[in-house]
Amino acid sequence: MLNIEKCPLPKDSFLNKYEIIEGCFTDCYTTSINKPVNFASYVNAFYTTPLFKLERVLLKLSISKPSTDNEAGKLANAKIDTFSAWNVEERSTTQLLMCDISKRTRSWLMIEAISADTTRLYLVRL
16 A cells, blocks of 8 residues: 655645645645656556546546546647646646646646656645
């Protein structure tokens, strides 16, 4: 079982610029996995989880912003910059910062290689 912990944002996080804004709330969670993790695989896995699929259905029904697992794969592999109600705000080989269409919520994913056999995964909603 994964041990998920709340943690401060890493110093090189794309979200650091938002953490210092008055009234802006960030929460960051992390877990470590005892294997190397490809960033695109992490992004794809996150956006195709059952919970996020439910959110995607709700976004399709409520604001006509459908999305597919195929599009999640394209987002993960930097082939598209829009996914359902989300737009890429910033991207690197280890981080993805998404902003919703209202520009009020952000989703951020990051990986960090701890060793050849261990990867730290980060997640936050802002």
